[in-house]
Amino acid sequence: MKTLLLIPITLNLISAVRCIIVSEAAAAGANANQTSPPYYPSPWGTGDTAVEWAEAYDKARSFVSKLTLLEKVNLTTGAGWQTERCVGQTGSIPRLGFRSLCLQDSPMGVRNTDYNTAFPGGVTVAATFDRGLMYARGYAMGEEFRDKGVDVQLGPVAGPLGRHPDGGRNWEGFSPDPVLTGIGMAQTIKGIQDAGTIACAKHYILNEQEHFRQGQERGITDGVPVKESLSSNIDDRTMHELYLWPFADAVRAGVGSVMCSYNQINNSYGCQNSAILNHLLKDELGFPGFVLSDWGAHHSGVGSALAGLDMSMPGDTAFNSGASFWGGNLTLAVLNSSVPEWRIDDMAHRIVAAWYKVGRDKTQVPINFDSWTLETNGYEYFFSKEGDSQAIVNQHIDVRRNHRDLVRNVASRGTVLLKNTNNTLPLKNPRFIAIIGQDAGDNAAGPNGCDDRGCGNGTLAQGWGSGTANYPYLITPANAIQNQANEDGAVVQAIFDNNALEKIENVVKQASVALVFVSSDSGEGYITVDGNIGDRNNLTLWHGGEQLVKTASANCNNTIVIMHTVGPVLVDAFVDDPNVTAIVWAGLPGQESGNSIADILYGRVNPGGKSPFTWGKKRGDYGPEIIYRAESAVPQANFEEGVYIDYRAFDKASIDPVFEFGFGLSYTTFAYSNLQIINVKAGPYVPGSGTTDPAPETTNPASDEDLDQYRFPDGAPRIKSYIYPYLPEDASVNAGNDTDSIPTGAYDTSPQPILPAGGAPGGNPSLYDVLYHVTATVTNTGDITGEEVAQLYVSLGGPDDPPVVLRGFERLSIGPKGTTTFAVDLTRRDLANWDVVKQDWVVSERAKTVYVGSSSRKLELKGTIPAVKVVETQ
Numbered sequence: 001m002k003t004l005l006l007i008p009i010t011l012n013l014i015s016a017v018r019c020i021i022v023s024e025a026a027a028a029g030a031n032a033n034q035t036s037p038p039y040y041p042s043p044w045g046t047g048d049t050a051v052e053w054a055e056a057y058d059k060a061r062s063f064v065s066k067l068t069l070l071e072k073v074n075l076t077t078g079a080g081w082q083t084e085r086c087v088g089q090t091g092s093i094p095r096l097g098f099r100s101l102c103l104q105d106s107p108m109g110v111r112n113t114d115y116n117t118a119f120p121g122g123v124t125v126a127a128t129f130d131r132g133l134m135y136a137r138g139y140a141m142g143e144e145f146r147d148k149g150v151d152v153q154l155g156p157v158a159g160p161l162g163r164h165p166d167g168g169r170n171w172e173g174f175s176p177d178p179v180l181t182g183i184g185m186a187q188t189i190k191g192i193q194d195a196g197t198i199a200c201a202k203h204y205i206l207n208e209q210e211h212f213r214q215g216q217e218r219g220i221t222d223g224v225p226v227k228e229s230l231s232s233n234i235d236d237r238t239m240h241e242l243y244l245w246p247f248a249d250a251v252r253a254g255v256g257s258v259m260c261s262y263n264q265i266n267n268s269y270g271c272q273n274s275a276i277l278n279h280l281l282k283d284e285l286g287f288p289g290f291v292l293s294d295w296g297a298h299h300s301g302v303g304s305a306l307a308g309l310d311m312s313m314p315g316d317t318a319f320n321s322g323a324s325f326w327g328g329n330l331t332l333a334v335l336n337s338s339v340p341e342w343r344i345d346d347m348a349h350r351i352v353a354a355w356y357k358v359g360r361d362k363t364q365v366p367i368n369f370d371s372w373t374l375e376t377n378g379y380e381y382f383f384s385k386e387g388d389s390q391a392i393v394n395q396h397i398d399v400r401r402n403h404r405d406l407v408r409n410v411a412s413r414g415t416v417l418l419k420n421t422n423n424t425l426p427l428k429n430p431r432f433i434a435i436i437g438q439d440a441g442d443n444a445a446g447p448n449g450c451d452d453r454g455c456g457n458g459t460l461a462q463g464w465g466s467g468t469a470n471y472p473y474l475i476t477p478a479n480a481i482q483n484q485a486n487e488d489g490a491v492v493q494a495i496f497d498n499n500a501l502e503k504i505e506n507v508v509k510q511a512s513v514a515l516v517f518v519s520s521d522s523g524e525g526y527i528t529v530d531g532n533i534g535d536r537n538n539l540t541l542w543h544g545g546e547q548l549v550k551t552a553s554a555n556c557n558n559t560i561v562i563m564h565t566v567g568p569v570l571v572d573a574f575v576d577d578p579n580v581t582a583i584v585w586a587g588l589p590g591q592e593s594g595n596s597i598a599d600i601l602y603g604r605v606n607p608g609g610k611s612p613f614t615w616g617k618k619r620g621d622y623g624p625e626i627i628y629r630a631e632s633a634v635p636q637a638n639f640e641e642g643v644y645i646d647y648r649a650f651d652k653a654s655i656d657p658v659f660e661f662g663f664g665l666s667y668t669t670f671a672y673s674n675l676q677i678i679n680v681k682a683g684p685y686v687p688g689s690g691t692t693d694p695a696p697e698t699t700n701p702a703s704d705e706d707l708d709q710y711r712f713p714d715g716a717p718r719i720k721s722y723i724y725p726y727l728p729e730d731a732s733v734n735a736g737n738d739t740d741s742i743p744t745g746a747y748d749t750s751p752q753p754i755l756p757a758g759g760a761p762g763g764n765p766s767l768y769d770v771l772y773h774v775t776a777t778v779t780n781t782g783d784i785t786g787e788e789v790a791q792l793y794v795s796l797g798g799p800d801d802p803p804v805v806l807r808g809f810e811r812l813s814i815g816p817k818g819t820t821t822f823a824v825d826l827t828r829r830d831l832a833n834w835d836v837v838k839q840d841w842v843v844s845e846r847a848k849t850v851y852v853g854s855s856s857r858k859l860e861l862k863g864t865i866p867a868v869k870v871v872e873t874q
């Protein structure tokens with residue numbers, strides 16, 4: 001006899017079956033207290049829609065068919081915070097030699113270990129606009145994770161996308177432009193997974209600010225007790241055209257896992273929101289991999305399972321509580337049928353298929369590091385201090401190879417030259433170099449002196465939080481410049497004290513060039529630095545940077561400003577100062593910081609990076625503010641600006657930026673000519689149709705006859721706070737009978753309709769058909785070889801469309817006076833809008849304009865795609 005016992009459900013709406021609901025709110029815009037439509041059942045992964053997944057699913061099905069219920073639960077639930085060695089680890093299946101899966105930060109290198117590489121931040125690789133470098137960085141990271149024994153690298157990041165220029169974690173991702181971020185995601189994922197590690201696209205979705213991402217994290221603000229995480233409220237069109245876009249690219253690139261986020265989306269938590277997990281991710285985007293929760297973003301047992309969550313991380317409800325929404329509670333929920341068996345099978349299939357897809361059966365090595373200590377020996381179980389106290393927990397394996405060369409290359413290629421009066425740069429053998437600013441030097445406490453880089457001391461080469469990696473060393477700008485200056489026989493005087501203004505005046509007066517290093521930092525909300533709770537409080541330079549520049553430029557008419565920042569800063573105070581002869585944005589370069597900036601300053605590398613965001617004159621120009629102070633128990637972030645963030649917002653409101661998106665100078669110059677738009681005459685759009693197979697039957701149903709088989713084995717050692725799959729001690733499968741809270745349709749196993757916009761990983765394959773082939777000629781009009789990021793923008797032509805949106809780019813290397821062809825294939829998705837009524841992408845009948853140029857505001861070439869009668873078969 002099976003009856004129902006329900007584990008806490010906090011679903012917001014539980015009424016409709018799997019059907020498409022276009023609520024007025026969804027079509028009309030983002031409203032406070034907007035709700036999230038229910039979507040059930042949770043799509044079952046099959047691997048049928050993509051050849052790359054088919055074989056992995058076959059193997060996964062065969063493996064899972066051998067598993068007991070307890071073993072399946074072990075795949076889905078973490079062992080608890082700091083219980084094992086990785087930041088997250090699942091249970092294991094010793095009977096079949098299947099080790100506990102190791103999930104480890106970060107998107108820029110292996111976190112919390114040694115002999116690893118600290119790669120450049122996402123924002124810097126974005127600034128290269130170089131697909132090859134994006135892939136190479138991903139591959140190199142994948143190798144390092146793999147060789148440390150990691151199964152899942154917790155990155156890359158497309159959420160935050162960058163709604164707010166001051167959002168704390170923007171730098172972990174790529175850019176507020178969805179196309180640039182989408183390409184960054186796809187290339188990084190392919191790299192990581194080709195190296196044999198599962199990538200994780202995070203944080204899904206609308207995790208745009210740190211304040212209130214976890215309701216409790218910041219407690220009371222202005223007297224309002226915050227009870228729940230902030231809700232990002234969004235309309236359906238903005239979701240598709242902006243925030244979901246790069247996740248579609250991630251899924252299309254074959255990403256194995258997706259991390260759901262802390263925040264709520266339309267007032268339903270990210271890890272139990274059936275609209276974003278079941279509908280958008282698993283159905284429309286056809287995601288065959290698994291969804292894991294952010295650490296502590298899991299809020300319900302049955303509810304999250306039915307809404308599409310596949311893995312609970314780190315497994316415990318509150319860290320080290322010893323309790324879990326899943327673990328033994330999931331075992332119970334399956335036994336009493338609250339969670340159908342096909343759903344837990346589906347979780348297991350998805351996890352194991354991702355594992356096979358990237359070849360973990362061949363590439364896995366033992367976990368050879370410990371996130372919680374760098375000592376060689378330590379307790380087997382860190383949190384409980386149990387097991388062998390002298391276990392070898394760190395083998396200090398050097399996984400770096402020659403990745404330092406790649407780091408240096410990415411960082412110099414991702415450096416953006418913003419101003420260069422009279423070719424001040426590259427430096428021409430200056431006799432006396434003044435190096436000014438703490439951002440040029442060491443952190444007195446050492447490069448890893450602040451946990452998770454949570455301070456702003458010394459040169460800034462990564463932000464702070466879980467998105468970091470320990471430095472194996474950090475080449476400071478002062479070191480690298482000094483090395484070159486020694487070869488050149490120059491004099492160097494460095495002052496790292498930003499308050500020593502008088503001394504600075506005296507030194508820069510003697511200098512042939514003053515190199516002023518300034519910074520602006522941000523990070524994850526669990527660390528507050530200088531009053532910044534993850535998110536930046538403003539866009540000004542840190543440590544008195546503005547005053548530093550002014551002091552130097554007032555005393556030296558050859559002042560060069562180098563900025564290490566997580567995003568845009570306000571430069572209005574000095575950008576037009578004639579004594580500031582050059583400005584360089586060096587982003588977050590990672591461990592080779594000094595070498596990469598010296599390569600640019602001395603002209604060993606001709607700069608070709610472009611800004612992956614807009615530099616405004618004031619914060620207000622960017623639009624929506626971060627919610628720093630809560631006004632309600634559940635803070636409501638209404639994304640009322642729609643698709644207008646970053647350059648789209650500036651362009652719409654005709655606001656002049658200081659430097660626009662896509663802008664960046666070179667030591668040479670380029671010209672654009674000869675735009676050609678060729679209609680490739682693709683076939684008509686074929687909306688998805690038909691139905692899926694029914695839910696697969698479970699091959700080894702769990703029996704509820706003998707409950708003792710699910711209880712903690714007599715006499716077995718029990719590690720404190722460890723999460724096990726065994727039934728809770730007081731559990732009874734007959735404890736309740738509450739079907740009312742089960743969302744309608746959640747248990748439906750019948751074939752489900754294939755969505756018009758769905759059908760394969762990344763959505764309907766015909767969205768990626770090429771409709772137009774665009775070419776243009778780019779000429780290097782100067783005397784030295786240079787690299788130019790040619791860019792293609794489109795105006796979709798509708799009254800609600802941004803003036804231009806980026807749709808293609810290529811980084812071209814061109815010899816002196818040479819020419820090359822820039823080519824972009826425009827796909828159907830590139831030319832379409834999301835139609836909220838049809839629930840599909842539609843290429844409108846409006847004429848579209850294609851622009852090619854060197855930035856979002858320097859669009860040298862223009863052509864038209866004539867208005868066409870829509871031939872879509874809808």
Ligand code: BGC
Nearest residue numbers: 087105154202294295466467
């Ligand atoms: C962060 C994630 C990270 C996880 C594990 C969370 O607080 O939001 O990005 O992967 O912790 O460290």
